[in-house]
Amino acid sequence: MTPPLLSNRIATLPKAELHLHLEGSIQPATVCALTARHGVVTTEDEVRRRYAYRDFPEFIEAFKWVTSFLREPQDYALIASGLAEHLLAQHVVYTEITLSIGVMLLRKQQPERNFEALLRATEPFETRGLRFRWVFDAARQFGADAAMEVVESAKRCNSKAIVAFGIGGDELSVPTEEFRRVYDRAAQRGLLLRSAINDPELMDLLAERRIPLEICPASNMKTGALARQLQREKATIEDHPLLKFLRHGIPIVLSTDDPAMFHTTLTEEYANAARMGLQEKELARIVEMGFQHAFSPASERRGA
Numbered sequence: 177m178t179p180p181l182l183s184n185r186i187a188t189l190p191k192a193e194l195h196l197h198l199e200g201s202i203q204p205a206t207v208c209a210l211t212a213r214h215g216v217v218t219t220e221d222e223v224r225r226r227y228a229y230r231d232f233p234e235f236i237e238a239f240k241w242v243t244s245f246l247r248e249p250q251d252y253a254l255i256a257s258g259l260a261e262h263l264l265a266q267h268v269v270y271t272e273i274t275l276s277i278g279v280m281l282l283r284k285q286q287p288e289r290n291f292e293a294l295l296r297a298t299e300p301f302e303t304r305g306l307r308f309r310w311v312f313d314a315a316r317q318f319g320a321d322a323a324m325e326v327v328e329s330a331k332r333c334n335s336k337a338i339v340a341f342g343i344g345g346d347e348l349s350v351p352t353e354e355f356r357r358v359y360d361r362a363a364q365r366g367l368l369l370r371s372a373i374n375d376p377e378l379m380d381l382l383a384e385r386r387i388p389l390e391i392c393p394a395s396n397m398k399t400g401a402l403a404r405q406l407q408r409e410k411a412t413i414e415d416h417p418l419l420k421f422l423r424h425g426i427p428i429v430l431s432t433d434d435p436a437m438f439h440t441t442l443t444e445e446y447a448n449a450a451r452m453g454l455q456e457k458e459l460a461r462i463v464e465m466g467f468q469h470a471f472s473p474a475s476e477r478r479g480a
């Protein structure tokens with residue numbers, strides 16, 4: 177018999193999950209409940225078929241489809257409870273969840289009302305030992321004015337639980353310089369900034385300045401991003417540069433990104449890291465770095 181990839185000790189260590197999109201975390205059963213709320217009958221099999229893609233554009237299609245059913249604050253409450261149960265089962269005690277506020281605004285929703293419902297839905301889980309923090313995300317392709325609206329809505333929500341502001345979406349759509357004033361405003365509002373850098377040439381800089389890389393292996397595989405990066409037809413998990421980054425001294429944050437849509441869990445991502453050749457103590461160090469690189473002050477990251 178082959179030994180399990182992941183020791184029980186690593187699997188059950190309390191963990192932080194820092195790169196997680198609420199809208200990408202809706203498990204098939206919850207999707208069915210969600211569509212039913214809006215009069216559409218869906219089967220879990222159908223959801224699984226939609227949750228299979230060959231490339232990034234196909235993934236975006238599925239993302240648009242599932243989020244088209246997020247119409248009312250109660251819809252957000254429903255998916256947040258589902259996610260919270262899932263995270264507890266993964267031994268997650270602290271999470272920073274990214275919300276696509278840009279999409280809410282595009283759909284003429286009031287982010288404040290959705291956020292209020294999210295806080296109410298997640299409150300019972302805080303007492304069960306799972307701490308929630310939130311990242312307000314603007315979609316780059318909607319432009320700088322729309323992104324500014326996201327910053328303003330974070331202000332209106334007026335909650336200490338909102339810790340950061342990010343710009344996700346299509347990286348090639350609008351150049352970063354155009355968002356300068358948006359980032360300035362976000363900083364004035366006390367929001368920290370989250371951006372993803374993933375260029376091997378920056379390895380020394382990242383190591384020197386202790387800038388963490390957020391790595392989501394299943395996402396890198398399922399969107400074809402790793403193969404593209406390596407300029408290969410196909411890539412396997414063993415080709416992932418995570419081990420190289422870590423041993424170069426770059427802090428690593430291991431995350432699931434869109435766990436339901438990429439058919440992964442945080443435990444599975446640690447197993448992926450083990451497949452890449454990481455040793456037990458390196459896995460434990462990554463667990464620790466998840467807490468070190470959270471946006472909240474150190475005193476707030478683990479339950480009292």
Ligand SMILES: [Zn+2]
Binds near residue numbers: 195
């Ligand atoms: Zn992401």
